[in-house]
Amino acid sequence: MRALRAETRRSGVWYPRWLWPSFASPATLWLIVFFALPFYVVVSVAFGTTDFFRNPLPVYQPWYWSFSSFTSVVGRFAGAQPFYRPAFLRTLIFVPAASFICLVIGFGIAYYAARWAGKTKGLFLMLLVAPFWISYLMRIYAWQGLLQQAGWINKVLDFLHITNTSVNWLEGRPVTVIVGLVYGYMPYMILPLYAQLDRIDPNLLEAGRDLGASPARIFFRVTLPLSRQAILAGLVIVGLPMFGDYFTNDLLGTAKTAMFGNLIDNAVQNPGEGPQAGSLVLLLTALLLVPMAYYMRSSRRLGEQSS
Amino acid sequence: MSAIPATVARRRGRDPWRRPRFLPLLAWAYVAWSIVPVLIAVLFSFNAGRSTSVWQGFSLRWWFGDPSAGESLWYNPELRTAIAQTLRIAGLTVLIAVPLGVLFAIGIDRWRGRPPAAANFVMLLAFVVPEIILGVALFLTFSFLLRSVVHLGTTAQVIGLATLQIPYPFIVVRARLLTINSDYEEAAMDLGGSPVQAIRRVLFPLLVPAVFASAVLVFANSIDDFVVVRYLSGSAPTEPLSVKIYNAARSGPPPSINAAASIMLSVSLLAALLGWTAFRWVSRGRRIRSARSALVDLRV
Numbered sequence: 073m074r075a076l077r078a079e080t081r082r083s084g085v086w087y088p089r090w091l092w093p094s095f096a097s098p099a100t101l102w103l104i105v106f107f108a109l110p111f112y113v114v115v116s117v118a119f120g121t122t123d124f125f126r127n128p129l130p131v132y133q134p135w136y137w138s139f140s141s142f143t144s145v146v147g148r149f150a151g152a153q154p155f156y157r158p159a160f161l162r163t164l165i166f167v168p169a170a171s172f173i174c175l176v177i178g179f180g181i182a183y184y185a186a187r188w189a190g191k192t193k194g195l196f197l198m199l200l201v202a203p204f205w206i207s208y209l210m211r212i213y214a215w216q217g218l219l220q221q222a223g224w225i226n227k228v229l230d231f232l233h234i235t236n237t238s239v240n241w242l243e244g245r246p247v248t249v250i251v252g253l254v255y256g257y258m259p260y261m262i263l264p265l266y267a268q269l270d271r272i273d274p275n276l277l278e279a280g281r282d283l284g285a286s287p288a289r290i291f292f293r294v295t296l297p298l299s300r301q302a303i304l305a306g307l308v309i310v311g312l313p314m315f316g317d318y319f320t321n322d323l324l325g326t327a328k329t330a331m332f333g334n335l336i337d338n339a340v341q342n343p344g345e346g347p348q349a350g351s352l353v354l355l356l357t358a359l360l361l362v363p364m365a366y367y368m369r370s371s372r373r374l375g376e377q378s379s
Numbered sequence: 380m381s382a383i384p385a386t387v388a389r390r391r392g393r394d395p396w397r398r399p400r401f402l403p404l405l406a407w408a409y410v411a412w413s414i415v416p417v418l419i420a421v422l423f424s425f426n427a428g429r430s431t432s433v434w435q436g437f438s439l440r441w442w443f444g445d446p447s448a449g450e451s452l453w454y455n456p457e458l459r460t461a462i463a464q465t466l467r468i469a470g471l472t473v474l475i476a477v478p479l480g481v482l483f484a485i486g487i488d489r490w491r492g493r494p495p496a497a498a499n500f501v502m503l504l505a506f507v508v509p510e511i512i513l514g515v516a517l518f519l520t521f522s523f524l525l526r527s528v529v530h531l532g533t534t535a536q537v538i539g540l541a542t543l544q545i546p547y548p549f550i551v552v553r554a555r556l557l558t559i560n561s562d563y564e565e566a567a568m569d570l571g572g573s574p575v576q577a578i579r580r581v582l583f584p585l586l587v588p589a590v591f592a593s594a595v596l597v598f599a600n601s602i603d604d605f606v607v608v609r610y611l612s613g614s615a616p617t618e619p620l621s622v623k624i625y626n627a628a629r630s631g632p633p634p635s636i637n638a639a640a641s642i643m644l645s646v647s648l649l650a651a652l653l654g655w656t657a658f659r660w661v662s663r664g665r666r667i668r669s670a671r672s673a674l675v676d677l678r679v
Contacts (some may be wrong), residue, residue: 096486129632207603316509
């Protein structure tokens with residue numbers, strides 16, 4: 073009887089059949105027009121042509137598509153004149169490096185918040201969430217002032233005798249950009265890790281301890297395996313936007329540290345490069361397809377678990 | 380807690396189960412590292428000199444100084460227009476994204492079958508796609524296909540922001556719906572209420588805290604955003620504060636830019652504070668998730 077009732081309730085027998093679809097349709101329609109359709113436009117621009125003044129001419133009929141712009145863009149990554157390759161390789165180094173640093177430091181912080189914060193837990197969590205309410209722009213901009221040659225970072229480093237000549241941190245140094253990325257995306261790593269670590273039953277750790285395992289062994293055999301999902305999710309959450317990031321480098325680096333996002337942004341800003349911009353967006357989307365699919369699958373699984 | 384195994388303690392020469400010393404240090408150092416630079420940037424908006432890196436004494440020059448020079452935030456018409464534009468597009472985005480996202484969450488939660496699964500997929504895709512991809516796609520769409528329908532400027536910005544933000548109310552409200560038992564609606568209808576009454580008088584009130592939280596979230600996100608908004612800005616007066624700051628930040632910005640950024644920061648924090656207070660007030664006396672876990676869930 074109970075099961076039957078649950079069934080009828082869930083299938084919405086009491087509500088008219090059209091009711092729930094009508095709730096979902098406005099946003100669905102919105103996403104079709106302003107999310108799915110724009111992707112088609114990107115494809116049409118990437119596989120389109122340009123007119124005499126180098127304005128892009130999108131081609132909406134697939135049978136007229138020309139792949140000359142697209143192949144020339146691909147050629148800039150792989151061909152004889154690889155203009156785009158350095159930025160691409162840089163992205164492939166910067167993003168994993170920054171994501172990994174985020175993971176190592178973020179795990180420690182999330183672990184502290186979940187296990188050891190004690191009475192200060194509420195305050196600590198509030199401070200962890202605070203950066204989310206501060207715009208990314210403001211947070212990176214703050215570093216621009218600090219990292220200037222006469223800025224406070226150099227003052228501190230001089231004071232500690234770590235460097236005795238003033239370093240120009242903003243002249244296109246990979247270290248600056250990587251630290252900027254870590255700074256910008258760290259909060260996105262900590263929260264999923266915290267949510268997972270907080271859910272681990274302390275009894276499991278205690279059981280390990282009672283059975284004679286060392287703290288390190290408990291960490292590697294219990295805590296780490298139980299947080300695998302959150303680690304992967306965190307890496308994807310910080311990695312995906314980093315691949316499209318151009319502003320961190322714009323504010324803290326130069327053309328010497330340009331990333332994939334900068335290639336796209338430059339192409340958009342230059343009037344004649346519409347097809348290139350479209351092609352680059354397509355390539356980035358293709359590159360990120362696997363991590364995006366993974367993230368969506370894992371978040372759907374989480375949703376099923378909690379329902 | 381069980382007693383420390385004596386052999387382990389003796390073998391290591393110290394208690395391996397003691398409170399860690401390094402971890403709290405790392406954690407609190409991180410918190411300081413994450414917040415102090417921003418406070419310093421705010422401080423430099425009160426700098427007496429033109430530098431944003433060398434402190435030259437306190438002054439309100441960049442906030443309210445000399446009208447004729449036009450260098451202070453208060454007397455710079457361009458920045459004032461930008462602030463108004465920021466508030467306008469953020470407000471309009473809330474008005475569009477929140478109702479769409481909330482209705483979508485309810486619909487997806489109750490509607491079974493393949494079409495809702497597909498719609499859910501598209502929504503999640505919109506959530507994970509890097510902003511620059513969405514920004515460029517909409518920019519190209521409004522420059523070519525919908526050129527005569529949507530012009531770059533306020534309309535395009537609001538559409539872009541709403542598309543970017545719809546997933547947030549969806550995720551927040553969906554999470555809340557998963558915790559609400561439909562017994563309440565069942566009871567309402569057992570007592571003779573119509574389906575419409577059950578939704579309006581029972582389901583909606585239960586969702587108010589989540590809806591409110593997501594509205595605050597969308598508002599703050601829209602104020603802070605500049606990636607999508609920058610591509611969809613038209614003429615200079617339609618550029619919001621974030622875009623002005625971004626453009627200025629790339630070429631030796633004066634402290635008035637720090638002042639502008641401080642304004643942006645205060646509006647976001649004010650929205651957060653207001654939202655939190657209202658959230659506490661709306662959920663008073665009701666057994667809902669603790670404020671602490673809500674605080675965390677809000678941004679995950």
